[in-house]
Amino acid sequence: MSLFEYAPAPESRSIVELAPSYGLFIDGEFGEAKDTFKTINPADEQVLAEVALAGPEDVDRAVAAARRAFESWSALPGSERAKYLFRIARILQERSRELAVLESLDNGKPIKESRDVDLPLVAAHFFYYAGWADKLKYAGLGPDPRPLGVAGQVIPWNFPLLMLAWKIAPALATGNTVVLKPAETTPLSALFFADVCRQADLPPGVVNIVTGAGDTGRYLVEHPDVNKVAFTGSTEVGRQIARSVAGTGKKLTLELGGKAANIVFDDAPIDQAVEGIVNGIFFNQGHVCCAGSRLLVQESIASSLLDALKRRMATLRVGDPLDKNTDIGAINSRAQLDRITELSEIGAGEGAERWSPPCELPDRGFWFAPTIFTGVTQAHRIAREEIFGPVLSVLTFRTPAEAVEKANNTPYGLSAGIWSEKGSRILAVADQLRAGVVWANTFNKFDPTSPFGGYKESGYGREGGRHGLEAYLA
Template identity: 95%
Template structure:
């Protein structure tokens, strides 16, 4: 393996304030308390952030309600101008935002720079284009906005999840109160500054930081018309119960345990790249990660040999180093869960393998790991680990592959690797998954809807379908 010299991105690109307030009605205001957000790669405190309480959520929802009257009355072409402006500012400030995202989240700068930020801008551009065409979106000749959208997003793609939620909501004429994850609030607070720079009217976007209780206050607020949540299935269930019978519209994008199916005629090297991207991208902190590899028995040995060689070249370390492939685990709590489930995999008799890699002394780190000899009874094959851990199962026939792939309470995504287009189409047709990738994995596009079946949630984000949840 080549010994790369460090290629660090400069931290001085972005200035982080010592403390941040809540963004309500166009201004930063104090909350009921504070909490600290840290850099998971070093455990250093990055900033102190306001903790939103019930009164703060009340203020934010009231501001959004006031702003709704004038924002929803604007012609779509005028709303589009603001969304275009936000998209351009994100492009202009993408280097700052990428560094901030990697500092607060732990993901490699290459991913935040080359994947997250271009997609964030693309979502705002895309929905800006829809803002004056809502009557042609297929949801009736005169679709109306719902009102105030309460949105709760996770820590794995902080800015991208914000864009997935805010862009369609604003295009449709709604106003927003957003609650970012407590471990990654900084890019959302930076986005508040982008809104001010774009001269977005006050109260159209409000950002209330805090932990689980803050999100619960927002979801249960009586003056919120629409709830959008991305996160764990367990919290999604609680939200569904609390919203039931209230008349609020709800979309849930929850966990996954995706099957990545490799048939015997697949191009091995291409499939290996897709497997690596499917599970080690963003440290495996991806709800649609290909965390179950189903490989046809006749090629299992060859494919695993190739996969192990490829994994031996992955570079784990400083997220701000442009050579880094796998960054830091987002929090101590997440690292503990990954470690616990991996140890259970050992105890249940699966065979663990990781490449040799030196992990940093400080911060939260986990080496890329594969388990072979896994059966469907193993917990590592059933439960979402949400880390860089791959469970390998084998199959003999397409029917067996389909049965194993569908044998999960989740249904968010799947991958199929084969040279035969007819086989890909036939198998995809029988997979209970919201997104099925063919000879690729983890490809996202703002024009394409994303969402799941079963315990992976309901509703779609992205594409024309993503507007439906924000229109009456």
């Protein structure tokens, strides 16, 4: 039997116009900062644009603009705020092709994920929270819910625009104003969103975008005139933020790391489970906080499932993120590639067996082949630490009780997956897992109506759904 060869099917870069440089978006206008930095395409290491690096004075101006805008924005009837959110959602849909290309250029994720997953969810979040804007008193959060004030929001590089939507949509719907800092390696879609806000005639100062690195985020989080802090990112930085906010009266939500268990029982539909495993760990190059990075397989089917998984992995296409046939794109940065490489080498050094399908990686850019480790124990670092890349650790179990014990043996508690044909088994096991989200016979499925968040070192607070309103209301 001969295999069909896939011809390249690249999306055009000309769909989106990149400016040579971008300023800070404060009080409805773009302005310069004293310093700048460059953002690059991780697929070829070429500079995409020069971006402003916000300092303390810039953050002061952004927070002051948000504070001024808060008085009038919070006084608007919810139905009026909803009109702006609906307008933003529609513009995002109209310009989704531009944004998908921009996201893949700046982040490295495959265009089919940006186009078919990220952008539809981004618009859906704004539509969903627009619907809540005039119904807050029916959300079960008290008879007279009031906005907090200025929200300082810091988002990561793995889902730049989607994390922006998770943060900004509920904040605006509840009457708050926003200062948002995108990740330094992926600032472009947030700056594009600033233009969307202007196109939607959003009042100046309601949304402000300050770009920069960790220090910029720290200035924002520690600013005395910020009432609410929302952070998505690493557990280490989350701890620092929690310490800096403690005792200040600021409301805080943290969505941090994860080391999710994807549990496959002996009665699971194998082919369906394999697709779920692949989606759970190789989606977005494994740059997913809730990725199913620990595969727990019942011992009796481990061999047959691994054979099927390896066959499926051999069909994954790694390469140009703008090629519509690409399954796995570029790693977001050199620093992240170095961490993935280091932990993978440690895994092999500790005795786990490493396997990757034959694949030719591009000469330029940041690339890592999809990888699985077998013979993994809970003592291995690759089973305990978040790798945040396309690396899967495989462990086995014999009984449901052992599966639960191994799944919960982690400092994290963000997500989990269960594969079984028995609904009673799924419900019984899910009830024992200490994870904020448990998927049954699927993985990495998101919906704006469903709350998302974790336990333990995966943070606290929920985003999405009615629960996502609570963090922005007094």
